[in-house]
Amino acid sequence: MRIYDLATAEQDFIAEVAARSHQDVRTCYQCGNCTAGCPYTFVYDYSVSQIMRLIQLGQQETVLRSKSIWLCGSCQSCTTRCPNRIDVAKIMDVCRHMARERGYATEREVKLFADSFLRSVERHGRAFELGLMVDYVLHSGKVFTDLDLAPTALARRKLPFQPHPIVGRDQVERIFQRFRQGGAHA
Amino acid sequence: MRIGVFICHCGSNIAGTVDVRAVAQAAKGFADVVYASDTMYACSEPGQEGIIQAVREHNLDGVVVASCTPRMHEPTFRRTVERAGLNRYCFEMANIREHVSWIGKDTERNTIKATELVRMAVEKLRRNRPLTPKRFDVTKRVLVVGGGVAGIQAALDCAEGGQEVVLVEREQSIGGKMAKLDKTFPTIDCSSCVLGPKMVDVAQHPKITLHTMAEVESVSGYVGNFQVTIRKKARFVDWEKCTGCGLCMEKCPSRKAPDPFNEYLCTAPTINIPFPQAIPKKAAINPETCIMKQKGKCGLCAKICPVKCIDFDQQDELVTVDVGAIVVATGYDLFDWHKYPQYGQGRYPDVITSLQYERLLSASGPTGGHIKRPSDGKEPKTVVFIQCVGSRDRSVDRPYCSGFCCMYTAKQAILTKDHIPDSQSYVFYMDIRSPGKAYDEFTRRAMEEYGAQYVRGRVAMIYPKGDQLIVRGADTLAGTQVEVAADLVVLAVGVEAARGAAVLGEKLRVVPDQYGFFVESHPKLRPVETNTAGVFLAGACQGPKDIPASVAQGSAAAAKVLALLVKDQLESDPQVSRVTPARCVGCGKCVQTCPFGAIKLVEDRFGNPKAEVVETVCQGCGICTVTCPQGAIQLEHFTDNQILAEVQALCPPRIRVNYAS
Amino acid sequence: MVEALKTAIAERLADLEMVIGWEMGFDALHATPLFIREEGDLHRLTLGPLAVHNLATYLPGLKGKKVGVVVKGCDSRSVIQLANEGLIKREDITVFGLCCDGVISHRKLREALPADLGFVEQATWHSDRLQAVVAGHAVEVRLQDILADKCISCRYPNALAADVLVGAARTPAPQPVPCQDAFDALPQAEKLAFWEATMARCIRCYACRNACPLCVCRDHCIATTRDPLWLGQENSPAENFMFQMIHVLHLAGRCTECGECERSCPVDIPLLLLRRSMNRVTEELFDYQAGTTPGQTPPLLTFQVEEARINERGW
């Protein structure tokens, strides 16, 4: 097991998480209610309460390299039930942002799917489901993803072959451009 | 005046961030100050001797001590100056600890602030007048509000001490929460076996008058002389005659009355004695479910009662008593766990409170002491206990620890194993709080001897599956989620202030804290006193407490009462209002606004109306002083001139021209 | 109107120690209080726009005596307020109430004339116009141009709670007072500057206090005592201002806006600006106008557990 030197707690990391999430991580007293309710615990490498603890201990590397932050489904059960009113789901979100910015993507497919989705939105203004699936398969190399579903889905006309482009497509595109140019730091 | 000023270091508490020598030096320059020095601990024996010596050596007639809050040591130093031969009101304090050194770190600013506060105190002192207290007679009787174990203890101790006691209880019987318990920790002795004899003592003690089904209607007066009106609610049974034979209970055809004593696990006959050991053991009718009261016919109880004590026309009765002291022992209520929607909000009958579980365990309870779960009466094999339901949880505004849930949960886990040897208990806890004699050993026994599985974590949700309840929680020590299928879930609900405490607090002028518990006069040194003289606290009305602590406080409150009532006369605080008759125009505005009726209009020898203060009734609030435009009525020690002097000391009029004139 | 009043007074004079009214004063533009003790005094009684004094001011000093008093609408509120505060006994007072068309402001009159009031040679009223000869010039002034401010905003032209009411009831037609509006519009800092400049000319003569019907402290007014000592005796704007604060706060919930303070001020300090501002506050907070309802408790001598119009101050 990994041994943490408490003195090496990265205070900047703690402060950054607190500032970006607007949550006071010190108020967590490790009751475990977030973990108790979290439906995703079975795929996590660290439970939500452990993530919270690791943040309190300033263990940036462990947190941002964890799979858990990518596998959180933002279902809000932790936030809803926290006795200290911490928006835990938002902290998980913020950790994901920080991991992405620092180039960690422990759950590659999860990241790639999000990327494909946003590329689709950027291109068409709306999410084009068939297109983004193709994009995801191309980027992830996972050729067989949901292939078994294709006949059912296509038969029920659930995946139109044409995107629904919108007039203001360029407006949406510019949102992404400005974002990439660093127009928003939060 | 010849004033001496003493600046306290309070060790480093003050001297750490205030230059006390500089303050003393500056004080020497203040008007009328002839002596100033600093002292390590002004309140200590040498500190006080130093003050007395200085008074004598420098012929002082007034003393200012700059130290901690006057709410702490003003009485101490008043006694000191009295010992030095001065009137105790020729003394002022400047609070340079709580209001200066403890709240700011900037020594320069603190020193200036402390100096100004001393100057303010000196200016006030220059306008002080020697005051002499009046004496008045004490009513030698005590009112105890609340007949739980704390109130019972206080009542018995006061009565044994020779004082008359009036004990008022809201419910039909005394005994409080403790009477509902099956066993008590950490000895597992029978609760009613311990409490029962004390309840009987209350009933039999010649000095105790007991009013149950009664509440305090109003309170007036002051320490030594309270007038209390008690409302005795109609019980529709003449308790003078009722023998408690219980025949009516057996025959009553309306058996669906709510049963608060059994925590609503079952219903009760409409005419009822709540439990076999009830004191007084008298029946009362619930008018809500009584067929006679609702529909005008039935009257079966009246027909069969051997002593003919049923009285359907009985009304509430008001009783007035004079008492010299009041003990408040109104206890607590349980947190309403329905605030946690994730525990089902009552949709699952097999999720119950810990107190309901006590009734299931109790031989006098609805199941005769056999653990049967409410839904289907089956004996549960897997019992899950969830701690901290409504404790240590900010999201439901209950951030405090209720103190004794860890212990009673351990007890219940042990008793569960005793009752059902092939059962398994699981206890979800956050931390185990068991500081007390033989307490921690007790929780260890629950785990080690009785095999209760303790799981460190909260429970996020309970949901039914088949005839069981799935409890999903966390085990933070294992670092993951856990689930267990339970037959019965017991919520260790936390403690909150008794419903109705706020209303009673208003009547008694006892202040509740933000959670509704009554505030003691000092958290360490005056734990059973309140800020209203003559009113004392006992038990959980002051904060969560277990039985030994409640009993100890009951005795402590009784000791305070006895020390008060042993005196035949009390001194009244001379900081009361005083009228200058020549200035009074007799308009009566002060009479109109006085909350205590302490001012009356009398005629002077020319027949002109003039206000006059009844010194023993006046409480010294000063509302009248502000009401009187000509300043004819002044609150001693807080006169207009004294407060103005403080204002002027802080805001000396400055010459400054802002506008071209 | 005056004849009807004379008859009414004559009928009751026997039971009263005196009746206080007005008579013409030292010149044609001033009236002065008249103390009617016998019927022979009655012919001197006068009414009209020069009857400016609030005669209720005398009543607290006559406490215990049976007296009559002639009051305009505004003055009648003082009687009610004094009785509500127990400063007079209402049953001792016989109130001869008037229905009033307003009285003049001598300051405005002075400003309307080409020379000081001392040079007035002759003056006669022709309904609502005053014709006068001043320093040889004939001038005509309309009453509405020299009407006292309190009459412009008057809501109670007819005496309230009068035992005898003389004249036909007038319909109130309150108008905003221009100088109040102008003052209200000033930025805060300018208001302070205004008072500093204004208070600089106060000579602390206490005429405003002495003329006030509700200032009953007299010798014991805290502005002039040493115990309590509220006020330095220096004549500085700050201390003069402080005195006015004492006056206005002691009148909070009591002032009936009769305007005697402002009228009596020898240096024309517009004291009604403060009075009106305070009365507005007590009206909006407590729905209360002093001296309009007999038996009512003044708002600062009582309270509601839940105040309908005061928001709890949260932090």
Added chain:
Amino acid sequence: MSASDSRELRIVGFLCNWCSYGGADTAGVARFAQPTDLRIIRVPCSGRIDPLFIVRALVNGADGVLVSGCHPRDCHYAEGNFYARRRLETLKRFLDATGIDPARFEYTWVSASEGQRWQHVVTEFTRRIHALGPAPLLRHVSDGAWFDAAAPAAAGPACPCHG
């Protein structure tokens, strides 16, 4: 905090003994840091606070005045804060006509157990007063003159002709 960066302003507090003074003590015992500008005058009850004390302080040049009493219904004297609430609200609304900024005066309720709330109140009020800056002053009498006149008055019995 920003208030302590600049020079101190003069803030006068009137606190009732039973609740707010106790609350300030509680804040002190808990070491809740506060700006140093405030000076507290202790009175038994908010019902003892004459609005004229507040005016006196403001006329004398106080930059802010803070009054605090027991929460309504919790008054140690049962009714004092109810009277105070009417008096203080009346003053607060009237201040505008005097030209003194009503924001320089505030009143609130703090109980003896609310140390944290007291810290918040002091910090916020001090911040507010610093945002307003030093109060404009009316021209005044010279320093000391008041004391010279006042001290003898308190020393002996009052002059008979003035009662």
Added chain:
Amino acid sequence: MPKVAYYPGCSGQGTSLEYERSTRAVCQAVGLELVDVPDWSCCGSSPAHMVNHVLSAALSARNLDLAHSLGMEVVATPCPSCLTNLRNAAVEMEDEGFRSKVNALLDRPYTGAVDPQSVLQVLVEQVGVDEVARRVTKPLTGLRVACYYGCIMNRPPERMRFDDHENPMAMDRLMEAIGLEVAPFPLKVECCGASFGVPRGDIVMRLSGKLLDAARGLGVDAMVTACPLCQMNLDLRQRQINAALHERFRIPVFYYTQLLGLALDVPRQELGLDRLCVDPRLALGKIKAPAPVQ
């Protein structure tokens, strides 16, 4: 007649076309006017807020701005994921600092205060359950269902401010109003696996499998949802779940608007019952009234 702006959401153009069309048809049948947000774009869904909150809010704010330009106070959406994004954006932009960052990404700054709500909320609060019941012409008696709300429609409660967050009842009450027997489903707000279907199918298998298992335990004929993603996970992926868990679930999963539509007797082609993957005909056959079987 109540009137709100309407934001259909991207899945309504594809995978959940039947939800989108039945929503429109039902609203028309109960007299709720939906005014389409013109030229709406994607709200960003979960991928956007996984990347950056400002970006996510900006994608939503463009649509809020368009709704604002319609002069509407409420914008309704059938999709809880869209709702979450729109609502987060609306609430967080109450903070000036955040608002200016968002507006920096937009062509036209958003200055309005449009309140995003679910169509379900609008139906319950502005039309009313009683009104819906009054308009029912073909009550669906004989059918037992479990209502599944999904994890984010009511959570976190401070943000969503609608219905109970542990035991929501809005859909239950609507379904009862149209004659259905509604089983007390204990996992109403448990997560189905959300958008992990594509990148981590195993998650959806397990979580949605639990939901189907609980529903089966209650002996229901069908499940009812209000979320395109939930419906897809439970319906389209039910075969995958069966394969992964060695189960034999055959529980049709309706959109609540489809069942409302049946009871209100809206034209069948608007309901798209043929687009459901688990064949609903067996379940619908249980309806005692003249059975609307195709």
